[in-house]
Amino acid sequence: MTDAHEIHDISVHLDRVLAERGMTLTELSSRAGISLVNLSVLKNGRARAVRFSTLSRLCAVLDCQPGDLLSHGQAGVQE
Numbered sequence: 166m167t168d169a170h171e172i173h174d175i176s177v178h179l180d181r182v183l184a185e186r187g188m189t190l191t192e193l194s195s196r197a198g199i200s201l202v203n204l205s206v207l208k209n210g211r212a213r214a215v216r217f218s219t220l221s222r223l224c225a226v227l228d229c230q231p232g233d234l235l236s237h238g239q240a241g242v243q244e
Contacts, residue, residue, distance in 0.1 A: 179208040197222045
C-alpha cells in the first residue's frame, strides 16, 4: 500500500521549455486549452498525476517530446 503523499523523483521542466520557446504560461494555457491553474500546479511540481491527453496537448503546442517536459531521478533535478 502506498501513502497518498508518496514522494517521487519526477521533475517537470515546463519553465525551461517555455523560456526556450519564448512563451508565457498564459499563452500556453490559451493555445493548449488547459487551465492556467492546472498548468501552474504542473509547473511548480505539485501535480500528482498528468493525463496523457494533457501531455499530448502540451507537446503539440510546445513542439516537444514528453521527455523534454519530464525526467526521473537525480539527473532530472533542477539546480
